[in-house]
Amino acid sequence: MGHGTPRWQFMGSELAGQRAAIIMSLVQSARLNGHEPWAYLRDVLQRLPTLRNSQLDLLPHRWKPAQA
Numbered sequence: 394m395g396h397g398t399p400r401w402q403f404m405g406s407e408l409a410g411q412r413a414a415i416i417m418s419l420v421q422s423a424r425l426n427g428h429e430p431w432a433y434l435r436d437v438l439q440r441l442p443t444l445r446n447s448q449l450d451l452l453p454h455r456w457k458p459a460q461a
Contacts (some may be wrong), residue, residue, distance in 0.1 A: 422453040432458070 416434075423433040436459055437451045444451075 419453065423456075426453045426456075428453060428456065 419434065420430040423430040433453060433456060437456070440451070440459055441449075
C-alpha cells in the first residue's frame with residue numbers, strides 16, 4: 394500500500410471504511426473501559442431498537458449491561 398492510497402479502498406468504499414472505523418473505535422473504547430467488547434456490542438445492538446433518543450447513552454465509558 395503506497396502512502397497516497399486511501400485505506401478505505403480496501404474496505405470496498407469510503408462509507409464502508411468510515412463505518413468500520415466507528416466499530417473499531419467502539420471496540421477499543423470498550424476494552425479501555427474494562428468491558429468485553431463483543432458483550433458490549435451485542436448488548437448495545439440488542440437494546441438500540443427499543444430505546445428512545447433520550448435514552449441513547451450507550452458509549453463505552455457510561456455503559457452498564459442490561460442484566461446488571
